Amino acid sequence: MGFFLKEAVRSVQRNPIPSFAATASILVTVLVLGIFIPITQATTGAANEVRDKVLVNVYLKANASKADQNRVAAKLREDTEYVGKVAFVSKEAAFKEQKTDYPEYYSELLGSNPLPDTFRVTPDNPDNALKLRDTIAPATATGARSAIDPAIDTVKNRKDDTQNILFITRVVKWAMALLAALLIVASVLLISNTIRLSLFARRREVEVMKLVGATDWFIRWPFVIEGVMLGALGGLLAVLSLTVGKVAFVDPLVSDFALLRAPETMQFGLLAVVLLGASVAVSAMGSGLSLRRFLKV
Amino acid sequence: MAITERHVRARNRAAAPQDRAPAVIEFRGVSKTYASGDRGLEEATFAVERGEFVFLVGQTGSGKSTIMRLLIKEHEVSSGTINVAGKDLTAITRKEVPYYRRNLGVVFQDFKLLPNRTVYDNVAYALQVTGHKRKEIRAKVPDILRLTGLSLKLHSYPDQLSGGEQQRVAVARAFVNHPPLLLADEPTGNLDPETSIGIMQLLYRINRTGTTVIVATHDNAMVDRMRRRVIEVSQGRIIRDEHGGGYSTAEENTAEFGLLMRGEPAPAPRRLSSPGDFFDDAFKD
Structure with a gap:
């Protein structure tokens, strides 16, 4: 050696x-x-x-009833692919949240609450955020989206940011x-x-x-x-x-x-x-x- | 062993080939064709017995070096078999080659000494790389340097030595392991006749310790004077294999030269039949 x-x-x-x-x-x-x-x-x-924060927001129609909420929640939880976690945020909760985050805007609002009931759906994997969105609201031939449930108004995510x-x-x-x-x-x-x-x-x-x-x-x-x-x-x-x-x-x-x-x-x-x-x-x-x-x- | 005794043995061997002891080297129908298509050796068959001193003569390119290279397993035979000490060289795997080479001493025309190491280190190197212990090296090297007459040059570098001394170092390195077989490829090719005698003397002394010595040479004077077994190669073929032969023609052996080789004072050399032989002239006075 x-x-x-x-x-x-x-x-x-x-x-x-x-x-x-x-x-x-x-x-x-x-x-x-x-x-x-x-x-x-x-x-x-x-x-x-950032990816972990990627959510799909499912906004319900303003006139959605309690039954609608439960039906949508059940659909999201059981019948939908790519779903990780589902959190329900009621109009009131959303309003409160927004108010604490941006008091200067919301204190000026005149009493009424413009926010819909929302399901915050976390995808099982951040990469699947877009697929999840497409599952909940499949695109039709015309390009418009129709949700899986009539009570759902719109489905949104921060697509560009994520991508x-x-x-x-x-x-x-x-x-x-x-x-x-x-x-x-x-x-x-x-x-x-x-x-x-x-x-x-x-x-x-x-x-x-x-x-x-x-x-x-x-x-x-x-x-x-x-x-x-x-x-x-x-x-x-x-x-x-x-x-x-x-x-x-x-x-x-x-x-x-x-x-x-x-x-x-x-x-x-x-x-x-x-x-x-x-x-x-x-x-x-x-x-x-x-x-x-x-x-x- | 007296030189005459060896001649008697050689003659007996020639007379009764069936009684031979197993040969140290045995070539059986060996051919070597190089990748370039050149034929190095064709159907060479000969055997060398233990303790023999053999000259391999022939012109440059005749196949002497091919025989040497085949023997150190630098090249593979194309056909035929070579046995060394009863072992078939083709059966030696690449991994075993180094261990096979440890049983050979090799001396070359260009000495192949390491220029940045002293005489002592050059000889010790051969032992170092074969995994000898420092103690053994310290015991063996001075011994072999004494045998080769280099005791006083221990710490000289090769470029401070004469050609003859450098070749002595090379011989010392080849023989330090006391291999049973010593191969010398043109050992005197770079040396003047006087110095050549010294080197041959050294090889002869090594031969007398029982080591088989094979010398490839075209030093005709040396071959003529030493009168040992001569194998002549020409164009890849063995054309002559003669005990006590001369370089080219068969001549009487010179007892005087044998005395000289044994280190005894040389008697006045007598003139040989060929006049104008510079080697004889050098010994005339």
Whole structure:
């Protein structure tokens, strides 16, 4: 083991520039991953929060009777797909709610209550909000909507908001994934190139090793260790700079921005471990690639 | 073992082939065709017994190196079988090749030393990579360097050594494991005649410890003087296999050279039939 380590260190010392390039590329990759993993998680968390609030409001006609209410409630609860939770808000309750939220508007209203009885239907899954709306009020051939019950006046949801949020979250996720994938590929290739150079620089040694009967893995280990060492070094530097960035910039702002406090983001310690693991895995992959292609043993 | 005794044995072996001990190397109808279509070896059949010293001669491209490469299993045979120490080389899997090679010592024309390591480290390297313990290495390396006459150059780097000394280091590295078979591909190809004698002397001394030595060479003077078994290869075919033979024609053996090889003071060499032989001139006075 000591022999392998010594050989690996010797090799790094022999080509410092490619080694530096490989380390730097790992550093950048891990830095980007380290910044974007929490950001993606926070936005996903925020989007999920909004999505959880996505409701389908079923407004009853103004003249709906108690019997109508019960019939609609039963239909929603038992006969309708995609229904998660059904909450009934009576005219009076709705009025009170609105009044506490917007006292300046509702205190001016002249006594009468313009709000209908409402069922607030939560879909079983936020993604199904639109399907739920279509189930409760299927579109007819003319484009108008007719509800499943005559007592229902209109069925509404915040369709555009929902769609936008879903779309943006998805775009952000995919863009991050793509960027991370590209950076990982670049890092693997750079590490692989470094190891290839190192192999080339030490081809005589490899030749001699083969001649005197060193086993394949005995020849490979120093190179694998070299690659992993470079990767781990890059990862370590990246995690250090992330720590500095977190302590210096993010922590003071946490009290001001709710997003930074998002409970969905993973713990920093766990993140650091994941990133270090990723850098080691990426560099091992890079070394393996070169060894497979350029070290015929 | 006296040289004469060995000759007697060789002659007996030739007379009664059925009594042979199992050969160290046995080629049976071996052909090698390279991927490019070039024929490296055609239907080569020969056997080398334990403790023999064999010269493999022939022009460049005749197939000497092919035989060497097949023996270290750098290449696979196209047809036929090679047995080394009773083991069929084709039966050795890729994984087993390193372990097989540990039983061989290999010396090349270009020494193949590691330039950034001292003499000691170069020899120790062979032991390190085969997983020997530091203690064994410390015990074995000085020994082998003493045998090859490099005790004083322990901490020199290869570029501080002469060609002959570098080749001695290579021989030391090949022999440090005391392999039963030593292969030398043009070991004196880069060396002047005087130095070549030193290297041959060393190989001969190794041969006398019981190691089978095979030397591919086109150093005709050396072959003529040593009078060992000669296998001549030409265009991939074995055209001559002669005990105590010369490089090209059959000539009488030189007892004087045998004495020289054993490290005893050389008697005044007598002129051989071919005048103008620079090697003989070097020994004239």
